[in-house]
Amino acid sequence: MFEKDGEKDKNFKYKYELPEITELISCPSCKEGKVQLTRTVHKLPDGEDILILLMECDNCSFQQNDVLTLDTSFKAGTWDLFVENEEDLTQKIFRSPDGHIYLPEANFEIEPGSNSGYLITNVEGIINRMIHWANYMMDSYSSEEENEKKITSETIATLKNCLSGKQSFHIIMKDTTGGSYISSSKKKILNFVPLEIEKTDV
Ligand SMILES: [Zn+2]
Numbered sequence: 664m665f666e667k668d669g670e671k672d673k674n675f676k677y678k679y680e681l682p683e684i685t686e687l688i689s690c691p692s693c694k695e696g697k698v699q700l701t702r703t704v705h706k707l708p709d710g711e712d713i714l715i716l717l718m719e720c721d722n723c724s725f726q727q728n729d730v731l732t733l734d735t736s737f738k739a740g741t742w743d744l745f746v747e748n749e750e751d752l753t754q755k756i757f758r759s760p761d762g763h764i765y766l767p768e769a770n771f772e773i774e775p776g777s778n779s780g781y782l783i784t785n786v787e788g789i790i791n792r793m794i795h796w797a798n799y800m801m802d803s804y805s806s807e808e809e810n811e812k813k814i815t816s817e818t819i820a821t822l823k824n825c826l827s828g829k830q831s832f833h834i835i836m837k838d839t840t841g842g843s844y845i846s847s848s849k850k851k852i853l854n855f856v857p858l859e860i861e862k863t864d865v
Contacts, residue, residue, distance in 0.1 A: 681714075688784050691753040696722025700783065704733065716846075729755070729846050739841035739858040742834075744786070747852060749828030752787040754849075756834070759842025764789060768832040769821040771797065786834060790826045794819060 681702050690696040701717040716729040744754060758764060758775070762782075765772045771793050775782075784792075797819045804812050824830040836843055839858060847853040 684783055686782055686784055686788070688755075688788055690720040690722060690725050691785070692725035693720060693723040696720040696725070698725070731844065731846065737841050737844060738855075739839050740837075741856045741858075742836040742838075742843070742845045743854040743856075744834040744836075744845050744847060745831070745852040745854075746786055746825070746834060747831050751847075751849070751852065752790075752826070752828070753785050754852075755783070755785050755846040756789055756836065757844040757846065758782040758784075758836065759838055759840065761840040762836055762838040762843035765835040765837070766790070766793060766822070766825070766832055767835060768830065769793070769818050769825065771818055771822065787826065789834060790822055794822050794826070797822065 681704070684700055687697040687699070690698050698718045698720055701719070703715045703717070705713050705715055707713060712733040714731045714733050716731065718727045718729070719725070744751075746752065746754070756764070760775050763772060763774055766789075773789070773792060773796065797815055800815050801812065801819070804815070821830065825832045834845070836845060841858075845853060
């Protein structure tokens with residue numbers, strides 16, 4: 664009896680081996696502290712597995728709980744988050760090493776690098792990352808690449824407008840393996856299309 668339970672527990676943990684957290688997000692409340700994330704996998708009496716995310720700021724009293732259903736949440740497909748205003752910049756993004764993130768209004772995409780890990784951030788963190796890469800591109804152009812410079816500087820201006828809440832935009836995250844997730848407190852701004860349906864559309 665004891666052995667059987669132990670075996671079951673081991674398999675359960677193996678099934679949801681949680682990826683390492685490589686980036687801490689800034690506190691949405693005090694903006695100074697870093698949010699510490701505690702993850703617990705829990706089995707409900709009806710057999711469904713859930714992931715409880717506890718977020719706590721190391722600087723202020725900010726605390727937030729998120730519950731994700733593991734069986735249904737981590738599916739392959741495309742997430743579409745519509746960011747209407749500054750408030751939505753705190754919506755959380757969980758990107759697996761296979762997740763591609765695209766911001767169509769700025770025509771900018773982040774592809775995970777070969778050694779990139781699991782990224783846990785929010786919309787603000789994604790845009791800051793995009794601005795960082797766009798600035799890096801600006802610095803790498805030669806003096807003849809006037810057109811590229813012009814396009815990239817326009818991209819940076821758009822990204823800054825998105826970051827300040829002046830412009831609404833979409834965050835499109837595509838993951839063909841199903842390790843990525845967007846957790847939004849406003850369900851109406853988030854849409855998910857599973858990969859199976861996308862395939863039949865084509
Ligand atoms: Zn804080």
